[in-house]
Amino acid sequence: xxxxxxxxxxxxPEEIEPIIDKLENVQTDVYGDNKYYEGxxxxxxxxxxxxxxxxxxxxxxxxxxxxxxxCDLLLFSxxxxxxxxxxxxxxxxxxxxxxxxxxDITAFGHPFGYVPEGTIxxxxxxxxxxxAKNVAQQKGLTIQEGIIATGDQFIADxxxxxxxxxxxxxxALEMEGASVAVVCNALNVPFFVLRAISDxxxxxxxxxxxxxxxxxxxxxxxxxxxxxDAIGR
Numbered sequence: 001x002x003x004x005x006x007x008x009x010x011x012x013p014e015e016i017e018p019i020i021d022k023l024e025n026v027q028t029d030v031y032g033d034n035k036y037y038e039g040x041x042x043x044x045x046x047x048x049x050x051x052x053x054x055x056x057x058x059x060x061x062x063x064x065x066x067x068x069x070x071c072d073l074l075l076f077s078x079x080x081x082x083x084x085x086x087x088x089x090x091x092x093x094x095x096x097x098x099x100x101x102x103x104d105i106t107a108f109g110h111p112f113g114y115v116p117e118g119t120i121x122x123x124x125x126x127x128x129x130x131x132a133k134n135v136a137q138q139k140g141l142t143i144q145e146g147i148i149a150t151g152d153q154f155i156a157d158x159x160x161x162x163x164x165x166x167x168x169x170x171x172a173l174e175m176e177g178a179s180v181a182v183v184c185n186a187l188n189v190p191f192f193v194l195r196a197i198s199d200x201x202x203x204x205x206x207x208x209x210x211x212x213x214x215x216x217x218x219x220x221x222x223x224x225x226x227x228x229d230a231i232g233r
Contacts, residue, residue, distance in 0.1 A: 006228055007065035008076075009075070009077070010051070011175065012078070012213075015050060016037075016048050017217075018222070020037050022225055023037065024040050036048070044228050044229070047069045047071055053176070056179070058179045059180070062180045062184065071189070073190040075194070077217075077224040081199045082199070083162075089212050090216060092136070092219065093145070093171060094145050095145075095148040095193040098148050098177045099178055100179075101168060101170070113168060121147065121168070122178065122185050128190055131227055132194065132223075146170070150174055150175060150177045174195060177195075
């Protein structure tokens with residue numbers, strides 16, 4: 001791929017700090033009550049931001065990165081809760097599709113996760129997924145590929161976890177990815193979502209999330225920066 005201006009997003013400071021620390025010539029721009037960090041990584045122009053948690057903030061940040069900062073593609077780096085039995089803490093998953101598990105107008109005869117003129121599942125860019133698989137191979141890492149479900153809720157209830165897993169065939173849960181997918185899909189911007197597993201979704205957040213957030217975020221951030229290198233070649 002030719003050199004492009006790359007947006008890198010996370011939801012929380014912990015998810016982007018390991019990335020910003022590696023950038024050169026960093027300039028900070030405040031817009032829409034948020035900070036955007038413009039810089040370079042090995043000569044590749046990037047803009048990095050954390051959205052804050054949730055779908056609305058994520059959509060706002062993704063739109064700003066594309067419309068104000070002129071980014072040509074978007075990479076999301078962060079953490080997620082596992083709902084697949086095959087995912088363990090520290091594992092990496094790339095989304096081949098994202099859905100909104102809390103979107104519900106079934107009263108009007110539509111399936112869960114669907115609104116008219118929309119789709120239940122939005123697929124990520126196949127070229128970026130292939131780059132990720134090559135990066136994983138070079139690093140000797142195993143990455144899984146699957147459906148990631150997004151909602152404005154931290155899911156700790158086992159029954160709700162099973163419902164999301166069965167309804168959407170989802171492998172992991174988070175709170176931003178599908179809204180980023182909606183924005184990028186509407187604006188025809190290639191996008192990619194990588195999550196490092198920080199907790200199993202049916203466990204108490206205080207037990208695992210705080211303990212593993214920082215280490216999992218670093219795993220994901222390191223992988224994203226390797227993708228930036230690969231995209232820039």
